[in-house]
Every structure is written in C-alpha cells, then in structure tokens.
Amino acid sequence: MTMRFGNPDRPNSYIGKTVPRPNAGRLVQGRGRYVDDIVLPRMVHVVFVRSPYAHAKIKGIDASEALAVKGVLRVFTGADIATVCTPWVGVLAHLKGLKSPPEYAIAVDRAAWVGEPVAAVVASTRLAAEEAAALVDVDYDPLPEVTDMMTALDDATPVLHPDMGDNLAFERTHVEGDIDAAFASAHKVIEAHFKTGRHTGVTLEPRSILVDWNPGEGHMTAWHATQAPHMVQVVLAEHLGMPESRVRVICGDVGGSYGIKVHIYPDEVATAAIAKIMARPVKFIADRLESFTTDIHARDHEIWGRIAVAEDGEILAFDIDDWTAIGAYSVYPRTSAIEGNQVVNLCGGPYDFKNYRAKTTVVFQNKTPTSQYRAVGHPIAVTVTEGLVDMAAAALDMDPVAIRHRNLFADDAYPATSPAKMRFEGLSHHASLTKLVDLMDYDALRADQAAAKARGVVRGIGIASFIELTNPSPMMYGIGGARISAQDGCTVRMDPDGSIVAASSVTEQGQGTEAMLSQIVAEGVGVLPTQVRIVTGDTQSTPYGGGTWASRGAGIGGEAALQAAKALRNAILEVAGAMLQCPPDTLDIRDGAVVNMSDGADRMPLSELGRIVYFRGDTLPKGLPRELVQTRHYTPADYPFAFTNGVQASYVEVDTDTGHVKLLKHWCVEDCGRVINPQLVDEQIRGGIVQGLGAALFEELHYDAEGQLLNGSMADYLVPMAGEMPDMIIAHVETPTLESELGAKGAGEAGTAGAAAAVMNAINDALRPFGGEVTAMPFTPERVLRGLGKLQD
Amino acid sequence: MTAVFSDRIDIALRVNGEEVEARVPAGRHLVDFLRLDLGLTGAHASCEHGVCGACTVKVDGQAIRGCLMLAAQADGADVWTVEGLSDTGDLSDLQAAFVARNALQCGFCTPGMLVAAQELLAQPGIPSRHAIREHLSGNYCRCTGYEAIVDAIESTAQARADRGVA
Numbered sequence: 033m034t035m036r037f038g039n040p041d042r043p044n045s046y047i048g049k050t051v052p053r054p055n056a057g058r059l060v061q062g063r064g065r066y067v068d069d070i071v072l073p074r075m076v077h078v079v080f081v082r083s084p085y086a087h088a089k090i091k092g093i094d095a096s097e098a099l100a101v102k103g104v105l106r107v108f109t110g111a112d113i114a115t116v117c118t119p120w121v122g123v124l125a126h127l128k129g130l131k132s133p134p135e136y137a138i139a140v141d142r143a144a145w146v147g148e149p150v151a152a153v154v155a156s157t158r159l160a161a162e163e164a165a166a167l168v169d170v171d172y173d174p175l176p177e178v179t180d181m182m183t184a185l186d187d188a189t190p191v192l193h194p195d196m197g198d199n200l201a202f203e204r205t206h207v208e209g210d211i212d213a214a215f216a217s218a219h220k221v222i223e224a225h226f227k228t229g230r231h232t233g234v235t236l237e238p239r240s241i242l243v244d245w246n247p248g249e250g251h252m253t254a255w256h257a258t259q260a261p262h263m264v265q266v267v268l269a270e271h272l273g274m275p276e277s278r279v280r281v282i283c284g285d286v287g288g289s290y291g292i293k294v295h296i297y298p299d300e301v302a303t304a305a306i307a308k309i310m311a312r313p314v315k316f317i318a319d320r321l322e323s324f325t326t327d328i329h330a331r332d333h334e335i336w337g338r339i340a341v342a343e344d345g346e347i348l349a350f351d352i353d354d355w356t357a358i359g360a361y362s363v364y365p366r367t368s369a370i371e372g373n374q375v376v377n378l379c380g381g382p383y384d385f386k387n388y389r390a391k392t393t394v395v396f397q398n399k400t401p402t403s404q405y406r407a408v409g410h411p412i413a414v415t416v417t418e419g420l421v422d423m424a425a426a427a428l429d430m431d432p433v434a435i436r437h438r439n440l441f442a443d444d445a446y447p448a449t450s451p452a453k454m455r456f457e458g459l460s461h462h463a464s465l466t467k468l469v470d471l472m473d474y475d476a477l478r479a480d481q482a483a484a485k486a487r488g489v490v491r492g493i494g495i496a497s498f499i500e501l502t503n504p505s506p507m508m509y510g511i512g513g514a515r516i517s518a519q520d521g522c523t524v525r526m527d528p529d530g531s532i533v534a535a536s537s538v539t540e541q542g543q544g545t546e547a548m549l550s551q552i553v554a555e556g557v558g559v560l561p562t563q564v565r566i567v568t569g570d571t572q573s574t575p576y577g578g579g580t581w582a583s584r585g586a587g588i589g590g591e592a593a594l595q596a597a598k599a600l601r602n603a604i605l606e607v608a609g610a611m612l613q614c615p616p617d618t619l620d621i622r623d624g625a626v627v628n629m630s631d632g633a634d635r636m637p638l639s640e641l642g643r644i645v646y647f648r649g650d651t652l653p654k655g656l657p658r659e660l661v662q663t664r665h666y667t668p669a670d671y672p673f674a675f676t677n678g679v680q681a682s683y684v685e686v687d688t689d690t691g692h693v694k695l696l697k698h699w700c701v702e703d704c705g706r707v708i709n710p711q712l713v714d715e716q717i718r719g720g721i722v723q724g725l726g727a728a729l730f731e732e733l734h735y736d737a738e739g740q741l742l743n744g745s746m747a748d749y750l751v752p753m754a755g756e757m758p759d760m761i762i763a764h765v766e767t768p769t770l771e772s773e774l775g776a777k778g779a780g781e782a783g784t785a786g787a788a789a790a791v792m793n794a795i796n797d798a799l800r801p802f803g804g805e806v807t808a809m810p811f812t813p814e815r816v817l818r819g820l821g822k823l824q825d
Numbered sequence: 826m827t828a829v830f831s832d833r834i835d836i837a838l839r840v841n842g843e844e845v846e847a848r849v850p851a852g853r854h855l856v857d858f859l860r861l862d863l864g865l866t867g868a869h870a871s872c873e874h875g876v877c878g879a880c881t882v883k884v885d886g887q888a889i890r891g892c893l894m895l896a897a898q899a900d901g902a903d904v905w906t907v908e909g910l911s912d913t914g915d916l917s918d919l920q921a922a923f924v925a926r927n928a929l930q931c932g933f934c935t936p937g938m939l940v941a942a943q944e945l946l947a948q949p950g951i952p953s954r955h956a957i958r959e960h961l962s963g964n965y966c967r968c969t970g971y972e973a974i975v976d977a978i979e980s981t982a983q984a985r986a987d988r989g990v991a
Contacts, residue, residue: 052924059932060920060939062867062907069866159852236871236879236933236967287869287933288967320872542930542968715927715973722970746876746965754961754971759954783970 033598035555035773037706043622043632044558046551047774050711051561053547055285055540064285067240067255072313075242076105078306079161080299080316081151081168082325083143086179086398086739087192088172090141093151097167103160107168108152108306110140117305118271120296122362124512127369130202130394132362133193137271137302142175144192144360145398146740147325149299154306154314177398177739181334181357184395192360192396201362202369202394206376208451209387214349218340222423227808228412228788229732230332233405234751237287238318239327241300243307252279254304257286259294259539260579265571266515267296267365268304283569286541290406290723292327293541294581296364299326324744329733330371330405332357333412337379339420340387345430345438349387350380350451352416356394359401365514368402369394374409374501377452379417381499382461382677383439388451398739404581406723410500410785418496418789419796419807426800432495432793433474436465436679440497454499457670459677460703460765461497468495468679468701471763477683485801490686491696492798496789497679502583502704502778503769507672519667520584521575522593524553524600526660528646530624530638532559534596535567537577538589543780544712545585549593551708552774556597557604558621559638575663583778586708587674588666591772595664603659608641610656666772674769674777678702680721682790686798688820691813693729693795695758702782703765706775713779714762720783721760726752727784728791729810795819836900840865841909849896856880856891858899859906867907867936871965878964881937882906888944907936916943919981928977930968938964942978951982 036042058064095107119134138149151168155161176190183189184199192199215221240257252274258264261281269276286293303316318326333356340348354375358368372392379390425435440461441448448456477493484491509516522536534553540546546566554561567573575592578584601621608626609616612635620629626636644651645658652658668674681699686692700717707713730750734742743749768775788809796805799819806819817823830852837846840863849858859865859882871879873892880891883905910916916939922928929935938961945952945960952960957975966974 053927056924056927056929056932057920059929060907060916060923060935061911062865062936064866064932066866066869066933068870069860159850234965234967236877236965237869237931238871286931287871288931290967320874542932544927544930711927715930715969718970718972719930719968720970723967745874746872747874751965751967752970753963753965754958754975757958757971759972760970 043620044555046555046561047708050709051547051551053544054550054566055546066237066285066287067242067257068317070242070255072244075313075315076154076156077158077161078152078154078303078314078316079158079165080149081153081165081170083139083146083148083150085143085172085174086146086177087175088143089175090139090143090150091171091173094169097169098153098164101160101164101167103156104153104164105156106154106310108138110136110138110150113138113302113305114140116272116308117301120271120364122364122367124367124509124514126512127202127367127373130362130367130369131196132201133195135298135361135364137298137305145400147400149302152302152306154310179397179399179735179737179739181355181395181397184357184397192398199396201358201396202372203392204373204376205391206452207389211349211351211387211389214387215338215340215351218348219343220341220424220427221338222420222427223338224419224423224807226335226337226416226419228331228333228415229727229809230329231727231731231733232324232327232329233290233292235288235290235292238320238323239293239297239300240317241303242313242315243304244313245308245311247311250278252304252308254281256281256283257293258283259289259541259581261539261569261571262537262576262579263516271301272304272308280572283539289541291404291408291581295328295366295403297326320746321744324749325400325741328363328403328405329359329400330402331412331727332402335412335416337416337420339424341424341428345428345435347383347385347439349385352379352390354392356392357397358394359399360396361401363401363403365516366404366509370404371402371409375413377454378409378413378499381413381417381450381454382441382497384441384445385439385451390452399735406720407781407784410498410781411724411727411788414496414498414786415789415792419792422793422796433465433469436495436497437462440465454675455671456675457769458767459675460767461677463765464677464679464701464703465497467763467765468681468699471701471761472681472699490688490798492684492686492794492796494682494790494793494797495679496786496793498677498786500583500676500678500782500785501673502676503587503668503674504582504584505668505672508582517576517578519665520577520589520592521663521665522589522596523575523661523663524557524596526600526604526638526642528642530642532557532564533567534564534593535574536589536593537575537579538585539569539580541580543580543585543716544709545580547712548586548590548708552590552593553597556594557601559624563624575665583780586776587778588668590708590776591774592664592666594774595666596662599662599664600660603657603662604641607645607652607656607658608636610653611641611644612636668771670771674771676702676704676777676782678782678786680786680790682794684791684794684798686795686816688802691816693811693816695725695756698758698760700760700783701763701765702779703767704779704782705766705768705777707764707766708776716779717762717783718760720781721787722752722757724784724787725757725791727809728788732810834897836897838899838902838904840904841906841912851895851897853896854892855894855896855899858896859891865906865908869933869936878937878941879934881940881964883940888941907939918984919943919946922977922981926973926977928969928973934964934966938966938974946978946982946985951986954979
C-alpha cells in the first residue's frame with residue numbers, strides 16, 4: 033500500500049503530526065539513566081593524568097606516591113596500555129593526501145597538546161583517583177610548540193610530527209569555470225577576510241563511559257554516551273583484539289552530543305583497555321576542565337574570500353582560500369579534514385553561478401584536536417558566502433533580498449549540480465526566501481529600523497541563505513574505508529497483546545528519535561503511537577547501523593522503520609485474511625484493530641490475532657506464514673547526500689558606544705522535506721540556531737602562544753543563556769526527497785548552519801552607515817568597537 | 826587535599842520528606858551525597874562550579890547549587906530533589922507542560938531547570954517572559970535554545986493563576 037501523506041484525514045495519520053515523546057515523561061521526573069547514574073559491582077574509577085605542556089617529551093613517570101594513596105589500585109602508563117591496545121590513524125582514503133601519525137590511547141613518549149592523557153590512575157573512588165593523579169610525577173622535557181595556524185607551514189616553524197615531513201595534514205583545491213576571466217570582467221569585486229572562533233560543543237553531560245570485561249565469556253560491555261554504538265563496537269574490537277561479536281555497546285540516555293560524542297577519544301579507549309586488563313568495571317566521566325581541553329574543538333578557520341558580480345547583481349564567481357588548524361592529530365575514525373573539505377563543497381552553495389575556486393589548507397598544531405561538530409563546515413561556508421553576498425549587494429546598492437532572488441537556484445532548476453559538484457535533487461530557495469520575507473514582514477521591519485535610527489537607536493537586519501548536507505550515503509565515510517555504516521535498520525515485532533516493539537539502529541540523544549520512530553511505525557502498522565515501544569542504543573538488540581549524526585536519523589532510520597512497519601502490516605493482514613476468510617487486500621489495520629478496507633468496520637482486534645498466532649497456531653492453516661517480526665534496512669543510493677535548504681534572518685540592536693549586540697528576534701524558514709513531527713523539527717531548528725548564536729556572539733576558546741588553553745571553564749567560556757537569547761519564528765517549505773517513500777531529509781543542523789551568518793550580516797547592516805564592519809567571530813563588544821574604528825590600539 | 830576534608834561528619838537531615846542520617850567526609854558535596862550515597866540521580870553534576878545549574882535542588886525552600894554546598898552544611902536541612910517533588914505531585918503541572926511543549930531534549934538540565942522554575946512560580950503573579958529568562962539565567966541548556974522552556978513556564982504560571990493556585 034502506498035502511503036498518502038498528503039491526506040490529513042487518512043487513517044493512522046501520525047506522520048506529520050506533533051506526537052509526544054515517549055521518553056520525555058521519565059526525563060522530567062529525573063528518572064533518566066545516564067552513564068554516570070550506573071553503578072556496577074566491583075566498579076572502579078579511572079582519572080587521567082594529562083599533559084600540562086602543549087608539546088613535551090615524556091622522559092619518565094614515577095607513580096610511587098600516587099600508589100601510596102589509600103584506595104588506589106593501579107597506575108597505567110602509555111606503554112602499559114599499548115600492550116593490549118593498538119594505536120590508530122585518523123585518515124580516510126577518499127580524502128587524498130590526508131596524513132596523521134599513529135595515536136595512542138595514552139601518550140607513550142611524547143605529549144602533543146595540553147590535556148593529552150599521559151597516565152591513568154585507577155582507584156576505588158573517584159576522589160582517591162583524583163588525589164593520586166595529582167601525585168603522579170611525570171618528568172617532561174618541553175619541546176618547541178606549533179600554535180599559530182598561518183605560520184604552521186613556514187620553514188622557520190618546527191615540524192610537529194617529524195615522520196610526517198611537514199605540518200600540512202591535508203589540502204584540496206577545487207576549480208570550476210574560468211575564475212580569472214570572471215574576476216577580470218566583473219563590474220565589482222569584493223574581498224574580505226573572515227575568522228570563525230575555535231569553539232566546542234559543551235554538552236551538559238560530560239563524555240562518559242563505563243566498561244566491563246568478562247574474561248569468563250570473553251565479552252566486553254561498554255555503557256557509553258555515544259551517537260554511534262556500532263562504530264564504537266568496531267573500534268574497541270579492532271584495537272583491543274576482540275571479535276566484533278564479543279563487544280556490546282549500550283547507549284542509554286545521553287546528555288547532549290551535537291557531534292561531540294561521535295568520535296573515538298583516547299581516554300575512552302584507554303578506559304576499555306583498563307577494564308580488559310583489570311577484568312572489572314571501570315568508569316570514566318570527564319570533568320568540566322577535561323571537557324574543554326579534550327572534547328573535540330571545531331571551527332578554527334581563517335578565510336580569505338572574493339566575490340565577482342555583474343552590474344545587475346549577477347554573481348560571476350567566488351574565490352575562497354580557507355585555512356584551518358586541527359590540533360595535533362586527525363581525529364579517528366572520521367578524521368579532521370572533513371570540516372575544511374566541507375567548506376570547499378559548500379561555499380556559494382545556494383547560488384547558480386559558473387566560476388568557482390576554493391582551497392582548504394589543513395595544518396597540524398599543538399592544540400586539542402578538532403573534528404566534526406554540529407553543522408560541520410556549514411557555518412563557515414555560510415558566513416563567508418553570505419557575508420560576501422551582502423557586501424556585494426551594498427557595493428551595488430541592491431537590497432539583500434533582491435540580490436538573493438537574482439542568484440539563488442531557481443525552484444524549478446532541479447536536478448542541479450553546483451560548481452562545487454554537489455548534486456541537488458530538489459530545493460526551494462526562492463519559496464523559502466519569499467516565506468521568510470512575509471514571516472518577518474520585511475518592509476515593516478525596515479521601517480522599524482529607520483524609525484529606530486531616528487531615535488538614535490542602531491538596528492540591523494541580516495539574512496543568510498544556506499544549504500545543508502543530510503542523509504549521507506556511503507560516499508561520506510564508507511568510500512574512504514571507514515567501517516561506519518550509512519545503512520540503518522529497524523526490526524518491528526507484534527507481541528501477543530497486539531502491541532508493537534520496534535528496534536532501530538539510530539540513536540536518541542534528545543532529538544526525539546524515539547518519538548519520530550514511534551509515529552512512523554504506528555502509521556506503517558496501523559496502531560496508536562502509544563502502542564509502539566521503541567528500542568535503540570544497543571548493538572546486541574538492534575539491527576546494525578550508523579547511529580545518529582549528519583542529520584540522518586529521520587531520513588535514513590525513519591525510512592527503514594517505515595518499510596519494516598509496512599512489512600509487518602502485510603504479514604499481519606495475511607494471517608487476518610486466513611482467519612477471516614477474505615483476501616488480505618480487503619482488510620486494513622486501524623487504531624490497533626483489523627478492519628474492512630472499504631467501510632472501516634471492525635473485524636478483529638490485533639490482540640485476538642496475537643492470541644491465535646502465539647497460543648493457538650494449531651488452528652491456522654498449516655504452512656500459513658505467520659512471521660510477526662519484520663526487518664528492513666535502508667541506505668541512500670541515488671544521491672551522495674540529500675541536500676536541504678533554508679534561510680535565516682536576524683534583527684539586532686547595536687550599542688555603538690559599548691559595542692554590545694542585543695538579539696531582538698530571529699527567523700528561520702527551512703525545507704527538510706517531509707516533516708514527521710512539526711514540534712520536534714521546530715525545536716531542533718531552535719536549538720541549532722542558538723548554538724549558532726553562541727558562535728556569533730560568545731564562544732571562542734583562547735590559547736596563548738605556548739598552547740595553553742586560557743578559558744577552560746564555564747565561567748570563562750561563554751555559552752548562550754536564557755537571558756540573552758531571542759524568541760525564534762520557524763516555518764517550513766516541504767520538498768520531500770523522492771529517493772525514499774517517507775521523503776524526509778535531515779533537520780538537526782540547519783539552525784546552526786545559518787544563524788551566525790545572519791547575525792553577522794545584521795550587525796554589518798547596522799554598522800554600515802558608520803563605515804563599520806565585523807568579520808571575525810565571535811562579535812564581542814571589543815570587536816564591534818574595533819569594527820567601528822572606535823578601538824584601535 | 827586538605828586533611829580536614831577527609832574528616833567524617835555525622836549529619837541528620839530530611840531528604841524528600843524522609844529522615845536520613847549519614848556519616849560523610851567533610852568535603853562531600855551535597856550533589857555527590859544525593860547521587861552517590863542516596864542514589865538520587867535526578868540532580869546532575871556538570872560544570873561543578875556553580876555556573877550551569879544542572880545540580881539545582883531545593884534546600885529549606887530555596888533553589889541552591891548542589892555542587893556549591895557541602896553535605897555537612899545540609900545538616901538539619903529539608904532537602905528536596907526532582908524525585909521527591911515528582912512523588913508529591915508538586916511539579917506535575919510544570920512537568921506536563923514541559924512534555925507537551927517539548928521543553929526538554931536530552932533531559933540533563935531538566936531536573937535543575939524544574940527546581941529553578943518552581944521557585945519562580947512560587948512567587949505571586951504571572952512572570953513576564955523577560956523575568957522567566959532572567960530567573961533561568963543560571964541554568965544552562967544546550968539543546969532547546971530556551972524558548973520552549975520559557976513557553977512551558979509561562980503557560981504553567983498562567984494556568985495556575987487561572988486556577989487561583991499562585
């Protein structure tokens with residue numbers, strides 16, 4: 033049966049409606065079960081001794097004082113862990129030329145960033161382990177450190193990893209069209225230099241893992257705050273020398289992830305290694321300083337960009353030179369080159385133009401490694417693209433909305449391929465921009481801005497169009513040799529009472545994955561969402577799959593769930609047809625009962641069918657299939673990625689005396705294809721926007737020239753709090769992907785992709801009459817005053 | 826560590842309406858006492874220096890930071906956590922509003938957020954959205970962007986006023 037999503041009066045119409053999250057009820061009662069809430073018999077705690085130097089040789093480790101602390105059981109060095117755990121290399125074959133040296137779970141003879149683990153202390157209490165960790169005496173010989181991105185490749189700069197030859201981790205240049213001719217013939221060429229601040233995810237729940245090794249069974253169990261349980265299973269098995277089938281990763285409640293918890297961290301693998309050595313449960317919970325120094329960082333980019341435009345506003349060319357510094361190692365197994373690569377892929381993305389050159393240069397430095405964090409590369413590409421487009425509009429005296437309508441891919445242009453060779457199946461830039469302009473009442477807002485100006489109040493409006501990469505196929509990681517699944521699966525089962533259990537390989541970290549799955553399964557089978565119980569986050573009891581990252585849960589995991597649910601419906605109706613002596617296609621399942629397809633008349637509750645199948649199968653015809661368990665998998669194949677699009681707007685007030693920026697309001701119209709749960713999608717967009725607003729105004733990790741992190745606490749690293757955040761107006765255009773029956777694309781990163789660029793453009797709209805401009809994030813009062821020329825020292 | 830933090834101190838207090846007697850190290854934080862010694866894992870330790878609000882619990886009627894108060898300081902106090910406030914039903918309308926409005930995603934901040942919000946709701950009148958945002962300015966949420974939380978608290982305040990509760 034084909035789903036008729038367009039008909040809101042169809043039976044079991046849960047897809048497209050706001051349905052409560054099944055797991056929210058226990059979370060509001062404090063009944064969540066996060067890793068740190070789990071206590072196991074014989075459990076011990078590990079605390080890591082971390083390098084205080086950005087770069088130092090480890091000459092020796094004396095643990096005698098630490099071992100004397102009451103409660104301390106063992107102290108492990110890098111060499112101890114290396115006896116059971118092999119090092120890894122964070123490269124992927126399709127990122128040609130990417131290099132990174134072997135990385136150990138605990139540094140063996142050299143530490144390469146402040147915070148790298150150099151020893152591990154295990155004790156019966158965390159308190160004892162922390163006390164003893166301070167007493168481990170490590171004899172360091174400091175080495176010259178590399179901390180400046182733009183001089184990392186200079187001859188005078190030391191080579192961080194001598195075996196690598198130089199400090200260049202990766203570079204890629206993409207050229208399309210005749211860039212030089214385009215710039216030579218342009219009416220106007222605008223050039224600007226942008227910076228995005230190095231920041232991090234600041235998950236409220238720190239990274240957490242509890243690992244037990246049972247030597248009697250040769251079996252490891254890891255309770256892990258992760259987004260990708262099967263990927264972690266693979267990595268632990270490979271590097272600790274166990275068959276994958278002997279490693280079980282359980283991912284219960286996770287207190288925020290945003291990409292931070294999709295990577296392999298040395299201290300987490302070391303925890304598993306220690307559990308294997310000690311044959312007992314070992315818990316590691318990062319503290320807040322460890323979170324700042326060892327969670328992956330992101331967005332540390334400097335970009336020189338140029339745009340060429342014709343007199344009528346046509347965009348002729350973009351020329352992008354992106355630099356990023358990724359820390360001391362490329363992060364395993366997704367690497368640290370994806371972000372720069374995405375900048376090359378995504379700059380100019382919304383626009384139909386011909387000539388494009390983009391280069392990313394990815395260098396090593398002695399800082400915390402960077403890797404994928406929510407909206408990987410997008411905020412950088414959108415900031416550069418939309419910043420340049422607004423500057424061009426100003427130079428041409430064009431309205432920011434008009435220049436976008438002049439250049440955005442036409443809504444009937446699809447399928448289309450961008451100059452960066454990104455393939456678009458179907459986008460809705462113009463419809464989205466038109467909707468945004470209506471939603472914000474653009475003309476009235478301009479009038480308000482003018483009225484404010486007359487009162488001496490400085491306000492600005494900023495717009496940012498964007499594309500977002502979602503539903504990644506094996507072209508993202510699998511092609512590069514990583515054992516990271518692009519496929520997801522769902523097993524749907526009917527139990528004797530007619531209730532449904534669905535086990536899915538996509539995971540929940542608060543997005544509402546389980547609600548989304550319950551709606552899809554409910555509609556696919558024909559029951560109430562409350563009759564569906566969802567199981568996620570366990571490699572032993574769910575189908576194999578990728579997990580939740582790159583905005584893939586609904587689009588990929590959801591389609592697998594829909595197909596499994598439909599298969600179960602068919603299996604149920606085959607039994608029902610035999611029991612009711614009628615063709616299965618004359619029957620339907622609605623609200624948990626078998627009914628006539630024609631008039632909806634009740635024929636039999638599912639509980640009766642369940643009773644017969646499970647307890648009185650003897651009464652059914654011999655040979656009648658009665659498989660009330662169905663599994664389906666899904667992996668995108670037609671397109672490497674399902675691109676989505678959207679546009680955001682920001683209205684700000686700038687105090688030109690203090691440089692303070694006040695966010696007045698924010699809007700976003702986005703197109704994630706089929707919306708499964710409107711409320712959950714809106715809240716993903718809002719949460720994502722606020723992470724982008726943090727990047728725009730507050731968040732930046734500061735290092736000194738010696739590679740010391742200067743603001744590793746929540747008192748010093750500012751995050752968005754309730755008082756500073758605006759209300760956000762969200763709306764959608766729906767262009768379902770034709771690749772799946774469900775038609776859903778991802779929505780989790782759209783908010784973050786465009787928010788900071790919209791704020792930047794709004795601030796610059798406000799500053800332009802004063803001849804001011806800002807392009808280096810975050811836009812602190814100091815930077816705004818510098819942009820205005822009021823601070824010059 | 827200063828030796829005095831290891832000294833053991835006898836405390837007697839009420840937690841969620843039940844009498845508790847314990848012998849704790851002087852350096853034991855209240856949130857660790859609740860989580861590790863009493864198994865009340867609703868309040869969470871996160872920033873551990875009083876900034877994020879995940880450990881917020883109610884002590885003698887006030888919302889306080891469990892990571893900034895020692896268990897020893899709670900001797901004789903009346904302590905309530907989200908578990909106890911759920912059992913009594915004191916939070917049930919606010920909790921229902923959080924679920925209905927999806928004012929939580931990962932749920933890690935939520936217990937602290939609820940206790941902080943309850944303190945505001947106990948004051949007379951319907952707080953403005955600005956007042957709600959200001960009151961929550963010490964409770965960090967990375968998932969929601971706060972708007973849904975403000976909505977849920979606002980609608981609860983309105984509903985309580987309509988019922989004549991507040």
